[in-house]
Amino acid sequence: MTVNEIVRTAVHIMEDKKGTEIKVIDISGVSVIADYFILVSGTNRHQTQAISDEIEFQLGKQGVLPKDKEGYSSGSWILLDYRDVVIHIFNGEDRRFYNLERIWTDGKLVENVNALH
Numbered sequence: 001m002t003v004n005e006i007v008r009t010a011v012h013i014m015e016d017k018k019g020t021e022i023k024v025i026d027i028s029g030v031s032v033i034a035d036y037f038i039l040v041s042g043t044n045r046h047q048t049q050a051i052s053d054e055i056e057f058q059l060g061k062q063g064v065l066p067k068d069k070e071g072y073s074s075g076s077w078i079l080l081d082y083r084d085v086v087i088h089i090f091n092g093e094d095r096r097f098y099n100l101e102r103i104w105t106d107g108k109l110v111e112n113v114n115a116l117h
Helices: 003-016 045-061 092-098
Strands: 020-026 036-042 068-070 077-081 085-091
Touching: 003 020, 003 036, 003 045, 003 085, 020 092, 036 045, 036 092, 045 077, 045 085, 077 092, 085 092
Parallel strands: 036 085
Antiparallel strands: 020 036, 068 077, 077 085
16 A cells, blocks of 8 residues: 555544544645645544544554554543654644644645645
């Protein structure tokens, strides 16, 4: 899978699992950490874990495995590191507290993941 296919797949899963406030930030021009950050909010631990589980399952079927996974047991901020794509799955309260969107304002907000080539 390409990086853009990973982004599209993850976003579609987030939408299917009723994640909210989905944001894709292209940080390729401002950081060597990754090309994209994807952020999504869930309402509780069960939802954030379900989003994480489904992303791992669907990408895993394509042979794409995370380099790292953190925060799963608490479910308040789950990080899935797919090298070029870093996925942040938050509960709403922690997302507002850490406010990654503010930290990465130099990145470009991707308005339409389906337009990624």
